[in-house]
Amino acid sequence: MKIESTSFAHNGEIPTAYTCQGENVSPALIFSDVPESAKSLALIVDDPDAVHPIWTHWTIFNMDPKTPGIPEGEIPDKATEGITSFGKIGYGGPCPPSGKHRYFFKLYALDKILDLDKNALKEDIEKEMSGHILASAELMGLYQKI
Numbered sequence: 001m002k003i004e005s006t007s008f009a010h011n012g013e014i015p016t017a018y019t020c021q022g023e024n025v026s027p028a029l030i031f032s033d034v035p036e037s038a039k040s041l042a043l044i045v046d047d048p049d050a051v052h053p054i055w056t057h058w059t060i061f062n063m064d065p066k067t068p069g070i071p072e073g074e075i076p077d078k079a080t081e082g083i084t085s086f087g088k089i090g091y092g093g094p095c096p097p098s099g100k101h102r103y104f105f106k107l108y109a110l111d112k113i114l115d116l117d118k119n120a121l122k123e124d125i126e127k128e129m130s131g132h133i134l135a136s137a138e139l140m141g142l143y144q145k146i
Helices: 122-129
Strands: 002-005 029-032 040-047 055-063 101-110 133-143
Touching: 002 101, 002 133, 029 101, 040 122, 055 122
Parallel strands: none
Antiparallel strands: 002 029, 040 055, 040 101, 101 133
């Protein structure tokens, strides 16, 4: 399984438009080679370089496994976004207080639809996914405030 972006390269710099210093919209993502047996997809975007705990920038779950990706600034039909470390639902772009941080876009193919609602936190999603991950893929981007 693969996750890529037309907005930035793996291990590349995330453009300002997708950060708190720009339009703060989600980048375009492309999914491929999803297992045919998958019942749903989940996406978790986080920053492990943030001061403890790891900062969650975006979660989406219960995406149709046939979803080819996510267009810039959108979410797939019938998918559910969860609550981020910003305390709200939806995408919150990179906004490191200092230094260059890594942002991981982690895609999971699951053998079930998660029994969660829009108030789910990353921890809730990870707990519900446990034992149900068929495949995963990762895209990493870098950002440092200007």
